[in-house]
Amino acid sequence: MSERTQPPLLARASVAEALPATAPPVRIVHLGLGAFSRSHQAWYTAHADDASEWGIAAYAGRSRDLADRLTAQDGLYTLIERGPEYDRFEVIGSVVRAHAGDDLESLLRDLAAPDTAVVTLTITETGYVSTPDGSPDLDHFGMARDLEVLRALGSDAAVEPTARPVTALGRLVLGLELRRRAGGPALALVSCDNLPDNGGRLRRGIEGLAAAAFPALPDWLADHVSFVSTSVDRITPRVEARDVAEVAAATGRLDEAPVIAEPFSDWVLSGEFPSGRPAWETAGATFVADLEPYEFRKLWMLNGAHSLLACAGLLRGHVSVAEAIADPECRSAVERLWDEDARNLPAGLGLDHYRDALLERFSNARIEHRLEQIAIDSLAKLRVRVAPVAERELGAGRTAEGCATVIAAWMAAIESGFCRADAAEREIADALASPNPREGLLGLLSAKLAADPVFAAKVECEFARIAAPAEVTAK
Incomplete structure (x- = not known):
């Protein structure tokens, strides 16, 4: 665990209890840091009974602005739960580190880390860069380039600073290959995007790109990686400047990265977690055999x-x-x-x-x-x-x-x-x-x-x- 300084955004006493000064250890890596991931997956993680054991290292997409704002606040942010008549303010502390999307070195280190047990994704429908059946779209410029980059690394080559995959799947496959080389334990990949059979789609994309890039990786994936499908639901509108001012007025503290959400939330998951997971069911998540x-x-x-x-x-x-x-x-x-x-x-x-x-x-x-x-x-x-x-x-x-x-x-x-x-x-x-x-x-x-x-x-x-x-x- 790492020491966490008191941020300039503590909720008023009638809302949330003071957060512990010690941040939870990073055991979850998230790709696609944005408003929805913070109102949903990070919220469920913060509300789980074992929240003190599960911290998130979150990676943005193209922009580094949100990551910079969250880093200045030790990853903490206010969730504004906006009901029909009033707002409720709560500080969420499950995001331990926020990274820009181009921080490839940190991402690869986190993906290969033995403590990492879960990888979640909110990269949107287009972020999978796949064909209709979920296979990687190798005719897409970014995916084709990533395949060249991954193949150039070879089975034993070191990762050069200039060899940078640009797609989410390309970076994830490279991280999984480095985890294989390091002898890392099994982990779960959890798609949280609005796609039918999103875990299956992620599996087909990862396995297809892995087979084309690293000959030894597919067999390792079969024994060490599970793919979890989910249905996620929480309306999360865009934050406006007036919302930042409202947080300051209501809590007395400045928050440069608040998020707004409706009171309702739902999360249904189906799949295995070979190295454990947060007790999300204690926060209201549902685990089922048939998600469809x-x-x-x-x-x-x-x-x-x-x-x-x-x-x-x-x-x-x-x-x-x-x-x-x-x-x-x-x-x-x-x-x-x-x-x-x-x-x-x-x-x-x-x-x-x-x-x-x-x-x-x-x-x-x-x-x-x-x-x-x-x-x-x-x-x-x-x-x-x-x-x-x-x-x-x-x-x-x-x-x-x-x-x-x-x-x-x-x-x-x-x-x-x-x-x-x-x-x-x-x-x-x-x-x-x-x-x-x-x-x-x-x-x-x-x-x-x-x-x-x-x-x-x-x-x-x-x-x-x-x-x-x-x-x-x-x-």
């Missing part, structure tokens, strides 16, 4: 509705989820989507209660979950949140009208100048420049849906209905 039903419930109903509200809401001049769900047109579209989602989920998931809870959460006007934030990388999101439900509905002989509305709203938002912040920007631009832009966009989303002329016509019909009355331009 919970995963699809969340992806389709929460995330799918979010994507719908983002696209349709932006077109109708709304800014936040709360504004959009209060619009009868948007609310009706969400209900139709949920009807289709529910038909493709098994019994026993409490869907009526889940829908009611979602409406309550969406309607919390004090959680300013901005639509423009949700709309980022919409193509990748709709591929897993909406297209699978549409394919199932069509396969059952139904019209998938609710899904068609989401897809049409996405197309209208793109053509109106919204939803352009997308990793697939080039492909989207090519589709828009084609003789039939909607046909091109639908093909990017799902080849199966694009091949169904009845569904394609339904999308066109919904597009005309959605786009015709709206005279909204991009803001």
Whole structure:
């Protein structure tokens, strides 16, 4: 354990107890340091009964700004739990070290460290740089370059300062290879991204890149690495300058890296932890043998509705989820989507209660979950949140009208100048420049849906209905 100085952000006495001066030892490495990881995985770790035994070394993505701000505060930050009527302030102390994304030396050292037992990831859908089946996309420039870098290291070569993988999977594979060479113990890799079978997708990406880069690594992975799938849920909006001021006013201390979250949180996990894990169940996490039903419930109903509200809401001049769900047109579209989602989920998931809870959460006007934030990388999101439900509905002989509305709203938002912040920007631009832009966009989303002329016509019909009355331009 390391000594931790008192930071300039202690919560008021009526909220959280004073944190111990000694930080927990680092036993978790996290890739993708951001607001969500701090409101969710770090929060569960801080609330576990054995929190004093599990510290996190967290690595940012591209930016070093957040890591620098957290480092100045010894990793401590305020979580603002924003309910419909009031805020609750709590200091979270599970992040022991925060690193910039380019701090490769520290990352490799942490991944190879024998005390590291768990690696968690929130790198977003696009961060996996994979093909639709989860294999590493070796046609992608970054992944192809990483493979060259990894191969150049050889089975015994030292890591040169200039040999730097740029993708998350490339860096993780290199860290696992160094752990193998050091004779390190087994560990669990835990994907916490909004992807179906996210643990399986991570496995296919890691194993595929490892097999192509290091001949001895795949066999070691089979015996020493587990891949855990999870379903994560906690709305975490972007922090504004006024939120920093609110923390200072409420607690009397300055915090340059607070995070906001709704009171609700959920975490369902499935998989093995060969070297142990925090007692996350004592903080409310659930461990199950079959994750898929919970995963699809969340992806389709929460995330799918979010994507719908983002696209349709932006077109109708709304800014936040709360504004959009209060619009009868948007609310009706969400209900139709949920009807289709529910038909493709098994019994026993409490869907009526889940829908009611979602409406309550969406309607919390004090959680300013901005639509423009949700709309980022919409193509990748709709591929897993909406297209699978549409394919199932069509396969059952139904019209998938609710899904068609989401897809049409996405197309209208793109053509109106919204939803352009997308990793697939080039492909989207090519589709828009084609003789039939909607046909091109639908093909990017799902080849199966694009091949169904009845569904394609339904999308066109919904597009005309959605786009015709709206005279909204991009803001």
